[in-house]
Amino acid sequence: MAIVAVNARNQFRGKIKEIILGSVVSEVDVETPAGIVTSVITTRSVKELDLQVGTEVLAFVKSTEVSIAKL
Structure with missing residues (x-):
């Protein structure tokens, strides 16, 4: 399957570094040139x-939404 078009502008190509499996949702860490991107998916x-x-x-x-906290 090939991706033809996507409306999301922020795209990061990378390789999966770690998967933490849960019973319902899991964390997937993707190592990209910009750093680690973590996704929580089913x-x-x-x-x-x-x-x-x-x-x-x-x-x-x-x-x-992006939140900012003053340090």
Whole structure:
């Protein structure tokens, strides 16, 4: 399957560094040139996509809010 078009502008190509499986949701860490991007997705999706450490993926970031805290 090839991706033809996506409306998310923030895309990061990388490889899966770690997967922490949970019973319902899992954390997937993707190592990109910009740093680590962590996604929380359903464990079912991890299995259906056959995600494994070392798999090359695209991480799409689409956010409606960014919070800032003063240090």
